[in-house]
Every structure is written in structure tokens, then in C-alpha cells.
Ligand SMILES: Cc1ncc(C[n+]2csc(CCOP(=O)(O)OP(=O)(O)O)c2C)c(N)n1
């Protein structure tokens with residue numbers, strides 16, 4: 001029990017008030033003289049040239065988007081180009097203080113941040129390391145076209161490599177950082193600390209805290225920056241990420257040696273606009289994004305508004321905030337003001353702002369004003385600056401030309417199957433780090449491990465069925481698999497709602513609290529998006545995470561994190577990234593419409609996820625073992641109806657030792673010859689009852705196959721069965737329309753048409769809300785329904801009287817009504 005933090009009425013009911021501190025706005029005051037003592041001439045030159053390079057990079061994109069030609073090079077770019085012209089100082093200031101070990105996450109408008117961070121990393125890496133990175137990255141595929149035509153220093157080569165890799169990625173070329181599978185809005189290059197950029201605005205808000213969590217838990221150096229637009233601060237995932245990142249437990253309950261709160265800067269690139277809507281004065285009420293900090297924690301997220309129209313105040317702020325993070329007092333919110341001259345995209349007519357406003361900002365353009373500052377130092381002459389800028393522009397243009405050239409920078413051929421090969425990484429990794437695992441006790445002393453030892457792991461005990469209380473059940477099976485991996489992989493963490501102390505809402509984690517330190521198992525806020533997002537960020541950084549969603553009905557709360565993040569980053573990285581996340585989702589019953597829905601179908605529709613639903617202890621342990629040894633995102637469904645079921649099918653019982661079951665194999669639970677019953681989820685037990693009755697009353701032997709998995713699926717066992725029986729009925733607890741078994745029925749029909757006597761029959765739940773526990777029998781398929789459907793549509797049963805209407809006419813009627 002963690003009752004180190006007691007909730008005492010005396011304190012909680014005492015009169016008090018909440019005080020806020022002032023939030024600084026544009027507090028930077030340093031004079032040029034002072035800054036000349038802080039920065040070198042080279043620093044100033046780098047800041048200026050980095051801004052110029054970004055401006056030129058995007059100016060070219062703007063031109064080709066609008067005119068399809070630039071300086072004689074014709075090129076049509078079909079995809080997006082969300083430009084940040086005007087925002088360069090904010091990006092360059094941010095990147096100046098960051099090393100390669102500091103990781104940035106961002107959004108759709110991230111070209112500037114990518115380049116700025118890359119330039120900064122190039123300056124900090126040794127020539128040898130730089131060259132090694134470029135040479136080894138995708139076996140030199142990005143470097144080769146650049147290197148072939150260049151003779152110069154390694155940093156100069158790296159500058160071109162970065163520009164070329166980014167352009168090529170934007171133009172969907174094989175020579176892009178991610179073979180063109182990321183593109184403009186998702187480009188990144190992790191060796192320089194540039195992590196995924198998200199076209200789902202605010203998407204990084206829930207992911208970056210997981211990246212910062214990885215750094216803390218695994219004692220990695222560096223900080224994490226989430227660059228997020230001002231309008232995106234209205235997004236739920238951003239708030240959930242802030243909540244997740246600012247939990248008290250990091251400082252109050254976790255081992256202090258880890259370093260305190262998460263090293264995260266949530267960095268608002270505040271350009272005052274969404275696409276056309278204005279957070280300031282229109283779509284939000286906070287006036288200052290920095291104000292949000294005041295509501296999040298007593299440190300007010302150390303929030304500040306910073307003048308991002310000049311790199312120096314941004315650098316000043318990042319330096320000070322990095323110190324805050326180093327002291328374990330994060331996270332930090334920076335509200336960095338900037339302005340974009342470009343439209344939201346080049347087709348934008350800027351109808352939402354006046355020409356005067358745009359011109360006012362252009363008059364104080366950050367590159368112009370910074371150049372003036374540089375000249376005022378007398379460190380530079382006008383001619384020197386012009387010459388340096390011209391050299392940069394030439395290099396950028398050359399890289400554009402190279403990337404636009406289809407001979408040098410080809411696209412994947414139209415018949416390429418590459419994407420199919422990177423949807424999953426399909427690897428096996430015992431552990432993601434070699435350091436010792438952190439455990440609080442020897443396994444043998446764990447109360448749950450001890451309790452499990454006395455349980456019966458076989459279907460029968462001395463010839464008799466095992467009472468539920470004594471059976472090694474599905475809960476135990478999942479627990480054993482988790483414990484196995486927790487004792488091997490030091491990076492493995494688990495988190496979700498009520499995970500610690502309570503033991504997970506359904507007791508699967510009971511015993512883990514005693515075994516694991518706080519940072520390996522913790523309660524997350526009620527933020528499903530924040531939980532899944534953090535698991536994604538954790539995995540992107542190279543760790544293994546187990547996240548939990550308490551009820552399948554809550555999947556919608558983590559919709560984006562599951563549908564666009566967990567599922568897509570492996571493929572969008574062209575296989576550079578892995579996603580070793582197991583997302584446990586429990587499917588309810590007895591709790592009515594919003595706590596009892598099986599939403600496996602939603603998940604299995606999403607490309608890039610492995611989706612399994614084991615319903616026996618043997619399968620649950622073997623499949624969880626496989627999921628936890630892999631490198632792919634696995635959505636692991638569990639059913640609340642059967643957590644306490646013992647093993648009923650494997651006579652030898654559930655092994656105490658380690659074994660894996662591949663995540664693609666349907667399992668024949670009982671052999672038969674007259675009819676095939678295929679189930680997904682706990683409907684297996686309904687089918688067992690139906691099969692028993694078919695045998696008892698009609699002398700029919702049904703073959704029972706539990707799919708266990710919705711994706712991937714090896715259809716061979718199903719085809720083999722249908723070859724024998726010619727008849728198949730599929731059943732599940734999900735609503736019948738669009739269910740996983742509908743996909744299976746349709747696919748099986750195509751694969752085994754010649755062996756089928758009649759079309760496969762699908763019996764799912766009604767297309768209704770799930771009613772109260774007392775009424776569930778009218779909703780979930782009952783054994784009787786299966787018999788009725790068999791009688792009506794597959795195999796008339798002699799003398800049988802159906803109790804429900806399972807005819808084709810009824811099927812058509814329900815479809816017509818949409819219920
Ligand atoms: C979840 C989501 N909603 C809407 C969009 C469409 N969209 C793209 S950019 C944008 C405006 C974002 O504004 P802001 O966060 O301020 O970033 P900026 O574009 O100004 O950099 C919108 C609404 C999206 N990409 N993702």
C-alpha cells in the first residue's frame with residue numbers, strides 16, 4: 001500500500017486559498033552588449049544562416065507548389081507543404097540549446113524544426129560520428145546521391161544530407177529519410193534527435209510524455225520537446241499529455257535517484273492561427289497559451305511567453321528551462337510567439353487575416369532584424385553576410401534539384417510490395433537493454449506467485465473438474481507471462497488506470513505492486529489517450545510498454561492514439577522504428593450499454609495492429625508471451641466474462657515454464673466431422689454448449705475452432721476443417737454487423753468456396769446497445785441461437801423446434817431496419 005500520502009479531513013477541509021504566481025510575458029531584456037559576451041561570432045552566424053537555410057528550403061517548396069517551377073527546374077509536388085516561413089527564429093532558437101540526445105516531436109508544420117534541430121546536431125557531433133551516421137543510415141541510401149557530387153568537409157556534407165533527405169522525403173522518394181513513406185507532415189530523422197512529427201495536430205502532445213518517461217525510467221540523457229501549434233492546445237490529447245507529464249508521483253512516490261519529474265518541454269509554436277481560426281480572441285479563451293500552465297500544477301508548468309521572433313529570447317528561455325528539467329522540476333510549458341507569412345498551405349488565400357497585419361509582421365521579420373543585430377555587433381560586414389547566405393542558398397537549391405530528379409532520387413515502383421513488408425517488424429527481442437532488471441523482491445517471495453503455485457493447471461483434478469477457486473485461470477496466465485518478461489527486460493513498464501495497488505481493475509496485476517518499483521508499474525490519470533500515447537512515445541524511444549484500457553467501450557477515448565499512432569509509425573518510418581507495445585483491453589459484460597461492448601471489429605479494421613483475443617489460460621499465457629517478446633503493437637483483448645475460467649481444453653494443463661503461441665494461428669479446440677463452429681472471444685464457451693447439444697440430441701460431431709486472433713490469421717486450419725465438414729457457422733459476442741467473423745466468413749468463402757455446401761453463417765450479438773445484466777440473454781448469442789441458425793440455414797435437425805428467428809428473411813429484415 002502506498003499510503004505515504006494520506007488524505008486527512010483536517011487538512012482537506014481547512015480554510016485556505018490557491019495562489020498563483022505571475023506568468024512572465026516577453027521578459028527577455030538582455031542588451032546586445034550583454035549578448036556579445038554570451039555568444040561568439042560563429043554562434044551569431046550559425047543562427048542567421050540556419051534561419052536563412054530554412055527560409056530558402058521552404059521558399060522553394062512554396063514556389064513549386066504555386067508555380068510548379070523554380071529557377072528553371074520544373075516539378076509538380078502533389079502532396080502537402082505546410083510551410084513555416086516567418087517562424088524560423090523560434091525553431092532555430094529552440095534547437096540551439098539542444099544536443100542529439102535531446103529529442104523533438106512535432107506537428108504537420110515541422111520542416112523548420114527538423115532542419116534547425118538537424119543543423120544543431122550536425123554542429124555537436126564529431127566528424128567521425130556524423131559520417132558514421134550518414135554512411136550507415138539505410139546502408140547509405142540517402143547519403144550516396146549527395147556524396148557522389150560533393151567534395152568538402154563532413155559537416156558540409158551533413159548539411160546537404162539533411163536538406164536532401166528532407167526534400168526527398170517530402171517528394172516521396174526512396175532516398176528520403178523514410179523512403180518517402182512519411183512525407184512532409186511526418187518527416188523525421190532520429191539519429192539527429194528528430195523524432196516523429198504528427199499530421200494529427202496535437203498528436204505529439206500525448207506521445208512526447210511517453211518519450212520523456214523513457215528517458216527517466218531508463219536514465220537516458222537529454223530532454224524531450226513537443227512542438228505544438230497554438231490552435232492544437234485545444235486538443236484533448238494535449239491536455240491529457242500535460243496531465244500525464246505532470247503527475248505528482250514522479251517526485252513524491254518514485255525513487256528520487258531517477259531524477260524527478262519528466263524532462264519535457266511542451267513548446268507552443270504560437271503563430272496565432274490554426275488554419276484560419278484564431279485561438280487568440282476567437283476559438284480559445286485563455287489569451288495566452290502560457291496561462292494554461294497555471295491550471296496544471298503548483299509550478300504552473302514554469303510557463304512563460306517568449307518572443308520567438310528573435311532566436312535569442314528563445315535560447316535564453318530554453319537554457320533556463322533545461323535547468324529546471326535537470327533539477328527534476330518539469331514539465332515546462334513555453335508559449336513562443338511567432339508568425340507565419342505563408343498560408344496554412346500554399347493554396348490558402350489568407351482570407352482570415354488582413355494584408356496590413358501580414359505586412360506589419362514582415363516589417364519586423366526575424367531574419368531581417370537579426371541581421372541588423374549582427375551588423376550592429378560589427379563582427380560582420382554586409383558583404384560577408386550576403387556571401388554566406390548565397391552559399392547556403394546554392395547548396396539548398398542543389399539539394400532540391402537532386403531530390404526533384406527522378407533518375408537520382410527514384411520513387412518506389414508502382415508494383416512495390418515494400419509497404420507490406422514494413423507494416424510489421426515481426427522481430428523478437430528478449431530485452432531492450434542489458435542492465436539488470438529492477439525488482440523489489442525475489443519472485444519466490446511474491447504473494448501472488450506463491451498463491452498461484454497451489455492452483456490446479458489442468459482441466460481435471462483426480463478425474464474431476466476443478467472448482468473455479470482452485471483453477472489456474474486466465475488472470476493467472478496473463479500475470480505469469482507479464483512477470484516472465486518483467487524479470488528479463490529492464491525497459492518494460494506497465495501503466496494504466498488503477499494498475500498499482502488495486503491490481504488493475506480486474507485483478508490481473510495483483511501481486512505486481514509488491515514485485516515492481518513504482519516506475520515500472522504505475523497508476524496513470526484517467527486519460528486513455530494519454531496512456532496509449534505515452535506507450536507509443538515510450539516504444540518510439542526504444543522501450544517496451546504495456547498499457548491498459550479498462551473497458552473496450554473506452555477505446556474511443558484513445559481513438560487517435562490507437563488508430564493513427566500505435567498502428568502507423570512502424571510503416572511511416574519504413575521500418576526504422578519499432579512499436580513494442582502491448583495494449584491490454586478488457587471487454588466487459590453485465591454493465592450495460594457503455595461498459596459491455598466488444599469492439600474488436602473497430603481495431604481489426606486498422607492496418608498495422610496485431611489483434612488477438614485468447615479465451616483460455618493456455619492461449620492467454622502463450623499469446624501474451626509471444627506479444628511481449630515481439631516488436632509489434634499487439635492489441636490484446638481479454639474478456640471479463642471468463643477471467644476466472646480454468647483450462648478446459650489442454651489435457652496436460654498450462655505449463656509452468658515458458659512457451660509461446662504464434663499470434664496468427666486459429667486453434668482447433670475439439671475435432672469433429674459434421675460441422676465447423678468457428679468462434680472469436682468467449683463465444684467459444686457458447687459454442688461448446690451448442691456442440692454438446694448437437695452431439696447429445698442429434699449425434700452430430702462439431703469441430704470447434706477458436707480464432708484467437710483477428711489479425712494476422714492463417715486460414716489453413718479453417719480451410720482444412722471446411723474440407724472435412726463442408727459446413728461452417730461463426731459466432732462471437734460483438735455486434736454482428738461488421739464483426740471480425742464477418743471478415744473471416746467472407747474470406748473463407750473465397751478461399752474454400754469449393755468445399756462449402758452452404759454459405760458460412762454468422763451469429764453475433766444483436767446490432768443494439770448492450771442491455772442490463774438481467775437482459776443480456778436477448779443480446780449476446782446463446783447456444784440456442786446457434787442451433788436455430790444451424791437448423792434454418794445449414795443443416796435441418798430432425799424434429800427440432802427453433803426458439804428464435806435465425807432465418808434469412810429475418811437477416812434481411814434486420815438489415816433493412818439497420819438494427
Ligand atoms: C486532429 C486534427 N484536426 C484537424 C486537422 C486539420 N488541421 C491541420 S493544421 C490545422 C491548424 C493547426 O493549427 P496550430 O495547431 O496552431 O498549428 P499551425 O498550423 O499554426 O502550425 C488544422 C485544423 C488535423 N490535421 N488534425
Ligand SMILES: [Mg+2]
Nearest residue numbers: 229230273274
Ligand atoms: Mg498556429
